[in-house]
Amino acid sequence: xxxxxxxxxxxxxxxxxxxxxxxxxxxxxxxxxxxxxxxxxxxxxxxxxxxxxxxxxxxxxxxxxxxxxxxxxxxxxxxxxxxxxxxxxxxxxxxxxxxxxxxxxxxxxxxxxxxxxxxxxxxxxxxxxxxxxxxxxxxxxxxxxxxxxxxxxxxxxxxxxxxxxxxxxxxxxxxxxxxxxxxxxxxxxxxxxxxxxxxxxxxxxxxxxxxxxxxxxxxxxxxxxxxxxxxxxxxxxxxxxxxxxxxxxxxxxxxxxxxxxxxxxxxxxxxxxxxxxxxxxxxxxxxxxxxxxxxxxxxxxxxxxxx
Numbered sequence: 001x002x003x004x005x006x007x008x009x010x011x012x013x014x015x016x017x018x019x020x021x022x023x024x025x026x027x028x029x030x031x032x033x034x035x036x037x038x039x040x041x042x043x044x045x046x047x048x049x050x051x052x053x054x055x056x057x058x059x060x061x062x063x064x065x066x067x068x069x070x071x072x073x074x075x076x077x078x079x080x081x082x083x084x085x086x087x088x089x090x091x092x093x094x095x096x097x098x099x100x101x102x103x104x105x106x107x108x109x110x111x112x113x114x115x116x117x118x119x120x121x122x123x124x125x126x127x128x129x130x131x132x133x134x135x136x137x138x139x140x141x142x143x144x145x146x147x148x149x150x151x152x153x154x155x156x157x158x159x160x161x162x163x164x165x166x167x168x169x170x171x172x173x174x175x176x177x178x179x180x181x182x183x184x185x186x187x188x189x190x191x192x193x194x195x196x197x198x199x200x201x202x203x204x205x206x207x208x209x210x211x212x213x214x215x216x217x218x219x220x221x222x223x224x225x226x227x228x229x230x231x232x233x234x235x236x237x238x239x240x241x242x243x244x245x246x247x248x249x250x251x252x253x254x255x256x257x258x259x260x261x262x263x264x265x266x267x268x269x270x271x272x273x274x275x276x277x278x279x280x281x282x283x284x285x286x287x288x289x290x291x292x293x294x295x296x297x298x299x300x301x302x303x304x305x306x307x
Contacts, residue, residue, distance in 0.1 A: 005059065005068050009128055012065035016124045019061050020089060021117030023054050051086075058082035058120075085123045092119025095148070104152035105159070118144075164298060167305055171196065173264055176216045177293060179285035181278055184210060189303040194218045210273040219266040224259060229257055244276060258283065 025052035027050045036040045062072040071081040077252045093116060096106070106112050118140070170176065174196040180186060187201040195217040202216045204209035224243060226236035233248040247255040256281045257270040265287060297303040 008065065008131060009068050009130065012062075012068060012128075013121050013125055013133075015064065016058070016085070017117040017121040018118070020054075020058055020120040021114060023057060024090075024093060024116045024120075027051075027054065027114050029238045053081070055082045055086050058085055068129075069124075069127055070129060081127060085127070085288030087121055088123035093123065095119075099148040099152065102153070103156045103160075104148055105156055106152075117277045161298065164305075165294065167191075168294060168303070172288070174216045174218070175289040175294075176265070176267065176286050176289075177289045178214055178269070178282040181210075181212060181274055181282060183208065184212065184296065186302060189297055190306055191303070210271075212269060212271040212274050212279070214282065215268045215270075217266050217268075219261060219264070223261050223266070246276075 003211040014298045027046075030046050030050065031043050034046050059075070059078045062069065062078045062081055065072045068075075069081070072078045096115065096119070100106050100112070106115060122137045122140055125133050126166075126294065128134065151164075168191050171191055174194075175191070177186070177198060180200050183202055183204075184200045185203050186198055187205075188197075188199040190197045194213055198214040198216075200210075200214070226243060226245075228239055230236050231247075233247065235248075236243065236245045238244075242260055243259040245257040245259075246258075249255065253272055255270065255272045255275055256274070256279060257268060258276065259266065260283050261267075261269045265285060269282050271279060274282075294303070
């Protein structure tokens with residue numbers, strides 16, 4: 001392409017971008033305000049006026065390109081060209097809105113407005129009879145598809161994960177985990193304002209029964225003590241900073257609760273299927289929740305935050 005035609009082509013595509021960047025956001029904003037105030041039916045007059053006006057402006061923008069774009073050579077041809085550019089570009093804008101609603105990061109508000117004219121510019125570029133221009137438009141289109149379909153969602157997911165980790169780590173002093181009892185695994189974890197609750201259940205749920213609850217909380221003052229007069233069927237003992245409570249039920253079932261106090265936390269484990277030895281082993285294996293363990297809980301959607 002000669003330098004004169006190249007400059008004219010660049011000016012033509014810039015005019016399409018500048019025009020649609022200015023007009024389309026205004027038209028979209030008007031549609032949103034109209035629908036907000038009067039419902040979907042109220043947007044019909046806005047569409048009826050805005051679309052022909054936008055196409056007319058595109059027809060005017062095609063006048064300088066008469067010598068480089070064959071479809072802009074006459075008024076009827078320019079009208080057909082403008083309609084096709086408008087339709088193809090609008091489809092691209094709608095695809096961008098769908099990606100944005102799917103949490104694909106499209107930058108700041110200014111960047112998103114600037115990107116509004118890009119689909120129309122790419123559409124216009126495909127009507128330029130130049131292999132370089134069309135290849136460039138195809139490259140831009142491919143880059144947009146890759147970003148919107150793969151790179152953007154991956155980045156968004158990464159940012160969401162980082163924010164989620166940061167929210168959990170706000171209470172790092174409570175995030176402690178014990179080794180799961182034999183045949184069990186973490187089934188649920190919940191981070192609260194002053195506690196971290198972990199539930200252990202059998203790996204083969206439905207085939208085996210069992211439950212262990214672990215609660216790590218900020219220590220209360222004064223520390224919990226065994227009552228002077230225990231309830232019937234309840235025994236409570238205190239040894240070496242631990243409080244053991246055993247509640248006997250009819251049929252031989254026992255609910256065992258073991259509470260251990262640390263300088264900055266108080267930890268309680270309870271179960272009706274695990275005995276004192278098993279609960280004490282769980283407390284003995286207590287350790288800060290590692291990044292790998294937190295990532296696994298998040299990946300398996302077993303952890304949540306409660307305000």
